[in-house]
Amino acid sequence: MTxxxxxxxxxxxxxxxxxxxxxxxxxxxxAGDERKGSPEGIPGDLVSIFQNILDGIxxxxxxxxxxxxxxxxxxxxxxxxxxxxxxxxxxxxVTREYRSRIIRDQAAxxxxxxxxxxxxRAVRTNGEAFxxxxxxSKIRFGGKSINLVTIRDISERKRLEKTVRDSGEKxxxxxxxxxxxxFEVDLKGNLTFFNRSxxxxxxxxxxxxxxxxxxxxxxxETAKRxxxxxxxxxxxxxxxxxxxxxxxxxxxxxxxxxxxxxxxxNDRGEPAGFRGIARDVTERNREREAWRQYEFxxxxxxxxxxxxxxxxxxxxxxxxxxxxxxLKREDIISRTISEMWGEKSFTGIIRPYIDRCFRGEDIxxxxxxxxxALGLRYFDVTYYPYRxxxxxxxxxxxxxxxMTEHHRAEETLKQSLDDLARILEETVESLASALEVxxxxxxxxxxxxxxxxxxxxxxxxxxxxxxxAIRLASLIHDVGKINVPTExxxxxxxxxxxxxxxxxxxxQVGYDILKNIHFxxxxxxxxxxHHEKINGSGYPNGIHSEDxxxxxxxxxxxxxxxxxxxxxxxxxxxxxxTALGEIEKNRGTLYDPRAVDACLLLFREKGxxxxxx
Numbered sequence: 074m075t076x077x078x079x080x081x082x083x084x085x086x087x088x089x090x091x092x093x094x095x096x097x098x099x100x101x102x103x104a105g106d107e108r109k110g111s112p113e114g115i116p117g118d119l120v121s122i123f124q125n126i127l128d129g130i131x132x133x134x135x136x137x138x139x140x141x142x143x144x145x146x147x148x149x150x151x152x153x154x155x156x157x158x159x160x161x162x163x164x165x166x167v168t169r170e171y172r173s174r175i176i177r178d179q180a181a182x183x184x185x186x187x188x189x190x191x192x193x194r195a196v197r198t199n200g201e202a203f204x205x206x207x208x209x210s211k212i213r214f215g216g217k218s219i220n221l222v223t224i225r226d227i228s229e230r231k232r233l234e235k236t237v238r239d240s241g242e243k244x245x246x247x248x249x250x251x252x253x254x255x256f257e258v259d260l261k262g263n264l265t266f267f268n269r270s271x272x273x274x275x276x277x278x279x280x281x282x283x284x285x286x287x288x289x290x291x292x293x294e295t296a297k298r299x300x301x302x303x304x305x306x307x308x309x310x311x312x313x314x315x316x317x318x319x320x321x322x323x324x325x326x327x328x329x330x331x332x333x334x335x336x337x338x339n340d341r342g343e344p345a346g347f348r349g350i351a352r353d354v355t356e357r358n359r360e361r362e363a364w365r366q367y368e369f370x371x372x373x374x375x376x377x378x379x380x381x382x383x384x385x386x387x388x389x390x391x392x393x394x395x396x397x398x399x400l401k402r403e404d405i406i407s408r409t410i411s412e413m414w415g416e417k418s419f420t421g422i423i424r425p426y427i428d429r430c431f432r433g434e435d436i437x438x439x440x441x442x443x444x445x446a447l448g449l450r451y452f453d454v455t456y457y458p459y460r461x462x463x464x465x466x467x468x469x470x471x472x473x474x475x476m477t478e479h480h481r482a483e484e485t486l487k488q489s490l491d492d493l494a495r496i497l498e499e500t501v502e503s504l505a506s507a508l509e510v511x512x513x514x515x516x517x518x519x520x521x522x523x524x525x526x527x528x529x530x531x532x533x534x535x536x537x538x539x540x541x542a543i544r545l546a547s548l549i550h551d552v553g554k555i556n557v558p559t560e561x562x563x564x565x566x567x568x569x570x571x572x573x574x575x576x577x578x579x580x581q582v583g584y585d586i587l588k589n590i591h592f593x594x595x596x597x598x599x600x601x602x603h604h605e606k607i608n609g610s611g612y613p614n615g616i617h618s619e620d621x622x623x624x625x626x627x628x629x630x631x632x633x634x635x636x637x638x639x640x641x642x643x644x645x646x647x648x649x650x651t652a653l654g655e656i657e658k659n660r661g662t663l664y665d666p667r668a669v670d671a672c673l674l675l676f677r678e679k680g681x682x683x684x685x686x
Contacts, residue, residue: 129205129224135183137163137175140219149205149226151197163222168194168202182209182220192227203228254330254351257337260344262287262303274330274353276323292327295319299332306336307344318351329355356461377452377473380459383431385410385424388468397444430456430469439476451480500590504549518635521683523547525672526631528681532671535623542594543624549596550603550628553583580604581613595622603628606663618665626665630656630672633664635683649676 123130129146131139142158150166152158163179164172171193178191195205206227209220248255254271258264263286275282275290288296295318302313312335320328334349377397380389387405395402398413410427411419426436436456443449452473459468526547530540554562557579561572568576584601602625605611607618611629618626637652653676660669675681 129226131163131222131224133163133179133220133222135179135218135220137179139163146224149197149224150195151199151201166193166195168196170194178207178209179220182211183218185211204231254353255348256351257346257348258287259346260307262300265346271351274322274328274351275320281323290320290322292319292321303334303347306334306347310336310344312336328353356463356467375475377471377475379471381410381427381469381471383467385419385427387413394473397446399445426454426456427469427471430458431466433458433466439480442473447475450475451477498545501545501548501596504552518639519548519551521635521639522550522628522631524683525635525675525681526628528675529627529631529668529671530624532674533627533667535627538594539624542596542599543627545592545594546596546599546603546624547628547631549587550583550600550632551579552586552600553579553581555586556582577604577612595624598622599625599628601625603632605629607665608662610663623665627668630664630668634672638683653677 123143132141248268257266315332318330337346339345377394457470587597
């Protein structure tokens with residue numbers, strides 16, 4: 074592109090010598106009269122030529138006044154006729170910021186600078202701005218110096234140039250945003266273009282790196298190998314890769330790169346240079362070397378061990394892992410996890426854990442995995458985050474321990490415990506049924522107490538294990554009454570003091586019956602305490618709140634409410650309202666406040682009834 078400072082460009086267009094001939098002063102003795110009758114004395118046939126060319130023609134005097142213009146120039150500036158353009162100053166044809174350039178260029182032409190080419194931001198009569206290119210030449214006419222200016226509308230060219238420039242900027246912006254180093258070199262290996270990552274990778278500034286040959290920043294061995302690879306690319310036109318490309322940074326440190334390079338052809342398809350992408354694999358190689366150093370330990374282990382990078386690619390595996398897949402280690406390395414296990418297993422099981430590992434967590438879980446050589450096995454899997462020298466998690470070390478036999482043993486033990494728990498519950502149910510057969514008047518009492526006590530415990534937010542203990546203890550809380558004569562239990566009248574004392578013994582008797590049964594919960598103690606009161610006025614031991622189990626306190630409240638609201642041989646039912654009034658009145662004195670509140674809430678707000686059983 075021609076510079077705007079007015080330098081002559083012999084490759085650009087210039088005024089026709091034919092025009093100059095006719096605009097030059099006539100030689101002595103010539104027929105000068107032929108020039109009369111045209112504007113400013115320009116011959117009519119020359120004017121005709123000017124009017125039929127596509128470029129605009131302006132003839133300016135030394136002050137910039139328009140002496141002549143052709144139709145193309147008039148139309149270019151938005152005039153309807155040539156006459157409208159004549160007499161105006163050239164300064165009127167450009168935007169304000171380009172007027173000083175017009176004055177400068179006019180002076181340069183009239184001072185003898187030949188073929189002066191410049192660009193201007195012009196303006197039409199309707200105010201529309203556009204770009205023109207003007208070529209001025211000084212000629213003599215009628216004894217005076219004038220400026221013959223040929224102008225051309227270059228708006229479309231400027232638009233295309235901007236498009237190309239913007240495209241180039243976008244291209245450079247994209248290249249500068251990628252992590253890999255992008256570079257271009259000429260056929261001699263001199264750097265001609267590179268992105269920001271290339272500067273960071275080498276440690277040089279842009280001015281220092283531009284023009285540098287690969288022999289200047291690569292080790293001798295690497296430079297030799299690179300030369301051979303580039304020659305192959307040049308001869309075949311096919312891309313190639315270069316591994317273990319060792320460069321020397323500006324600070325003297327060395328880095329290991331992997332390169333992918335291809336040919337840059339010119340417009341004729343001939344080799345013009347090379348372009349490539351470089352990745353820094355120094356840390357990856359270091360980690361692989363560290364793995365190799367401990368490889369003999371990993372291969373001696375029965376556990377399955379792998380090293381996975383952040384792209385979910387296996388970089389190293391031990392022999393046990395390879396044997397489990399019935400593959401060689403080299404058949405697994407460089408493959409992705411999804412390739413080995415399938416996308417469903419990868420996304421559904423493995424990836425959530427390994428992503429947490431890449432965020433720095435130690436991950437531990439157990440799951441079933443099926444290997445070709447092992448079949449379906451249960452593994453204890455641990456992910457350890459591996460940190461590089463920059464303390465960044467670059468890999469996950471995955472260790473899988475076969476827990477199948479242990480897991481099966483645990484399952485068997487769990488089944489045995491479940492069977493034992495079922496037997497215990499059946500035993501409790503049998504005891505409850507036996508008591509109800511012996512005391513028909515209190516039939517269903519223990520089951521209704523269990524129903525209410527469990528509902529209260531759930532309302533209080535007790536744990537599942539505590540609620541389960543309350544249920545079992547409630548079902549047999551009166552098992553000690555098996556030691557009380559039936560005539561006392563079924564006596565319709567008021568009990569004597571001796572008879573009442575025999576009744577009170579049922580808590581201790583129940584405890585003695587149950588204490589040698591190995592429940593997973595303190596069932597015997599709960600049965601012992603279910604008539605204790607938080608102020609110490611209960612029986613059989615008169616203990617206070619802090620010594621009474623929470624489960625016992627819950628059953629105490631449920632027992633009182635069920636007993637008062639049910640029929641007994643010695644009295645009719647007192648009604649649920651009376652029962653609730655009793656626990657409400659003695660809340661915090663005899664009965665646990667939380668248990669009382671839960672019971673009142675169930676009956677008064679949540680519609681609880683014993684008929685729910």
